[in-house]
Amino acid sequence: MIPTDVAALSGGGDLQSQISDVRREIRHLQEAVLSHAVIDQAIGxxxxxxxxxxxxxxxxxxxxxxxxxxxxxxVAEYLVDWVVTERLPDGLRTALDAALAETRAVLAENAPPVTCPVAAR
Known part of the structure; x- marks a missing residue:
């Protein structure tokens, strides 16, 4: 009879432990990819x-x-949700407005201002 159990094939728990480690690493990588996607969306x-x-x-x-x-x-999750819910916590909105104003001030000093019809909302 051919053993089908991974632990039986490896002769112990070492392979099983390695498989668990690889699965855990895969979960972490999947979470990282999702996190990066949300951050990229928020930048957008x-x-x-x-x-x-x-x-x-x-x-x-x-x-x-x-x-x-x-x-x-x-912060990225809040901003991405904001697009759908049209709600952003007050403190976050205040910080966003301040950061945008600061960035726009730097732009005004260094280049012609950039306008966006969505920003007028």
């Missing part, structure tokens, strides 16, 4: 609302995180 929200370039969107997102003390991933 910021650059659309602010009429910014992608690199400036990253700066605004991290500035909002610093101003609020909320992690970048959580």
């Amino acid at each position: 929200v910021v650059i659309t609302v602010g009429g910014l370039r992608p690199d400036q969107g990253v700066d605004v997102l991290t500035a909002v995180s610093r101003r609020t003390g909320i992690g970048v991933g959580a």
Whole structure:
């Protein structure tokens, strides 16, 4: 009879432990990919609302995180949800407005202002 159990094939728990480790690593990688996707989407929200370039969107997102003390991933989730719910916590909205104003001030000093019809909302 051919053993079909992984532990029986390996002669012990070492292979089973390795499989568990690989599965755990796969879960972590899946979570990281999802987290990066949400952050990328939030950057898209910021650059659309602010009429910014992608690199400036990253700066605004991290500035909002610093101003609020909320992690970048959580801020990203709030911003992505905001598109659907049209609701953003007051402190987050205040931090976003301040970070956008700061970025726009730098833009005004260095280049012609960028306008975006969505930002007028």
